[in-house]
Every structure is written in C-alpha cells, then in structure tokens.
Amino acid sequence: MLDILEWTLDVIGVTYTRLDGSTQVTDRQTIVDTFNNDTSIFACLLSTRAGGQGLNLTGADTVIIHDMDFNPQIDRQAEDRCHRIGQLKPVTVYRLVTRGTVDENVYEIAKRKLVLDAAVLESGLEVENEGEGPEKTMGEILSSLLLG
Numbered sequence: 001m002l003d004i005l006e007w008t009l010d011v012i013g014v015t016y017t018r019l020d021g022s023t024q025v026t027d028r029q030t031i032v033d034t035f036n037n038d039t040s041i042f043a044c045l046l047s048t049r050a051g052g053q054g055l056n057l058t059g060a061d062t063v064i065i066h067d068m069d070f071n072p073q074i075d076r077q078a079e080d081r082c083h084r085i086g087q088l089k090p091v092t093v094y095r096l097v098t099r100g101t102v103d104e105n106v107y108e109i110a111k112r113k114l115v116l117d118a119a120v121l122e123s124g125l126e127v128e129n130e131g132e133g134p135e136k137t138m139g140e141i142l143s144s145l146l147l148g
Contacts, residue, residue: 001067002045009043014146016043020050028055035059048078057081061089066096068103072110073117 002020009016017035019028035044036059044057048069060082069075082091097107 002047005045009045012146014042015040016045017041018045019055020045020047023050032057046078048074055081056084056086058084058086058088061091063091063093064096065094068095068097068106068110070106070109072114075110 002018006016006018017031019031023031031044032055035041035057039059041059044060046055048065048067063079063082065075065078079091079093095107097103
C-alpha cells in the first residue's frame with residue numbers, strides 16, 4: 001500500500017519522506033529529522049509497525065491509518081508519534097475503514113479491546129466512540145488535506 005501512496009504522491013507532485021521495515025536503522029533518525037525540520041515536505045509515509053517504534057514526528061499534524069492492526073495499541077503507538085513534547089499543532093487522526101469488509105471487523109474488535117483495556121486498568125480514561133464522528137469519503141479527506 002505504501003508503494004501505491006508513494007506513486008500517487010509522485011504523480012501529483014507532492015514532496016514526502018518514507019520510512020518502513022526496509023529502512024536501515026542508521027537512516028531512520030535522518031528521515032525523521034528531515035521531515036520534522038523541512039516544512040516543504042508534505043507527508044511522511046510510514047508503516048504502522050515501523051512508525052510505532054521510538055519516533056518523534058512533531059512535524060506532522062495529520063495521521064491516516066489505512067490498514068489497522070488487530071492489536072489497537074500498535075496503531076495507538078503510531079498515532080502517538082505525532083503527540084510528542086514539542087508538538088505545536090493540533091493533530092487529527094483519520095482511520096480509513098471500508099464498510100462491509102474485514103477492515104470494519106478489525107476496527108470493531110480494536111474498539112472493544114480498547115474499552116476492555118481501559119476497564120481492566122481502571123485508568124478512568126474514557127475511550128471515545130470514534131464511529132460517532134462525521135464520515136467522509138477518501139476523496140473528501142484527500143481534498144481537505146491537499147487543498148486545505
């Protein structure tokens with residue numbers, strides 16, 4: 001999927017960086033620093049697993065999760081890369097879920113796991129029902145991101 005997103009960004013002329021499982025460990029911090037410090041870079045494409053491991057992406061203000069994990073904490077860790085000390089912008093998280101597919105089932109299971117997690121830990125953390133927010137099509141989301 002990242003290859004398709006990368007091709008799309010190339011076609012429309014958007015600047016980006018990319019970090020995934022094939023990225024050398026020695027290159028990871030350079031990619032992150034470049035993204036955080038160069039405001040001309042529009043996007044940082046990263047896989048959820050690679051993005052959930054010790055990165056600080058304060059240059060980002062939007063997270064789009066397109067392939068959710070059965071373990072919702074993996075996705076949360078990826079989201080948290082943007083919610084770090086030094087973040088000056090509000091962060092928006094989008095989850096792309098296709099109704100009537102396995103993605104929808106994974107999403108529902110993940111929501112239940114987060115509720116159970118909060119109950120077990122008795123953290124008092126209220127888990128928002130993200131399904132109650134406004135639903136947008138992929139085109140609407142991309143338009144708002146690219147056109148402002």
